[in-house]
Amino acid sequence: MFIRKSAVLIYAVLILVPLLMVVLTSMKTLEQTFDNPLGIPVDGLIIDNFINIFQEQTMAGYFVNSSVVTLSSVSLTLFFAAMIAFGITRLNNWKGNVLFALFTVGMMVPPQVNMVPLYSLVLDLGLTNSLLGLILVNIASTLPVGVFILTGFMKTLPKELFEASTIDGAGNWRIFSKVVIPLSLPSLSATAIFLFVMHWNDLLFPLLFITDNAYKTLPLALLDFQGQYSTNYPMLFTGVLIASIPMVIMYIFLQRYFVAGMTSGTVKG
Known part of the structure; x- marks a missing residue:
């Protein structure tokens, strides 16, 4: 002890x-x-640094950019991952296992490996220096993680729920929206926290695709306080604190779901 x-x-x-x-x-x-x-x-x-960082550094705009990219990426990733996980669970055969394995393999490939082809693809699509490009790349990079977590949870749901809903005349979409989603709220919340932290703190993709100040996110904007020979540590740490506030607030509101959601798929129900 x-x-x-x-x-x-x-x-x-x-x-x-x-x-x-x-x-x-x-x-x-x-x-x-x-x-x-x-x-x-x-x-x-x-508190002068907190006032100056918004008045002189246009931090409010960077905050909005990060919020738009993160909230859009998390919401869409959860939506698509939940549908894919539900499909894998409903298949319940070798096809579902193969599909799940493909997404699992996607988790093994680090984003750094795909930087060159990914940049070429985004450039060809004309989505560099745009928040839409960041959102699409974020969804593609974290979708395997969402599918992995949500599939583990949905496999623990009793099959009798699906069978009873089918007997009552419910289609797959109704089962998904009225039965699976409400029961998956703890797992969805835990996944949302995990994805939120990943997207909010992401520096690689904004550094790779964004060069226009108007589209910078918070992690990328914080690099402006670091020079070649000196670093403005007070302003840098002020930005770090401001960037941490949304994550703290989100965890406070969703903490009761976090542990339950992360452990719900580890054992069979």
Whole structure:
């Protein structure tokens, strides 16, 4: 018991100390950061950096871009992944197993491997420097993850539910929308949190496809605070804190579904 508590305490310190440093640095000036990087702000806690980052750095526009890309990508990925998972579950034969295996293989290919052909494809479609291009690429890259998680859950649903619904005259779409989706809310919520974090923090695809400032997302915009010879750490950490707020809020509202959703497909019902 003592060892377990000690391990938890050490883990908490490793998480809280860097977080505290980020918060304190975001409330300092650049001079204060270099003069006393580990200390508290000399003039007390200030919020000038949070005001300046929106007034001088057009951070509001980057925030909107990230919100549009992330919410669209998560919503559409969940929709398509749920339908595919339902189809795999309904097939329940070798065809479903092959389809599931294809999506599982898709999880094994890292996005970095496909950067050159993916950029060529997006360029040929005329979707570079557009939020639509980012959304489509995000859906394609994370759809296998959504299918994998949701299929594991839907396979635990009793087959008697589908049979009873079919006897009552319900078609596949009605079974999907009225039976499967309500029962899958915990798994959908857990998947939504997982996808939200992936898309919101994504830097690779915006860095690859976006060069116009008007379409930058938050992670890409934060690179502006890093120069070749110096980095504006107070403004950078302020941006990091602002970028973290949506993830914290989403987890707070969906946390009761998270553990249940992530473990629901690990055992047979």
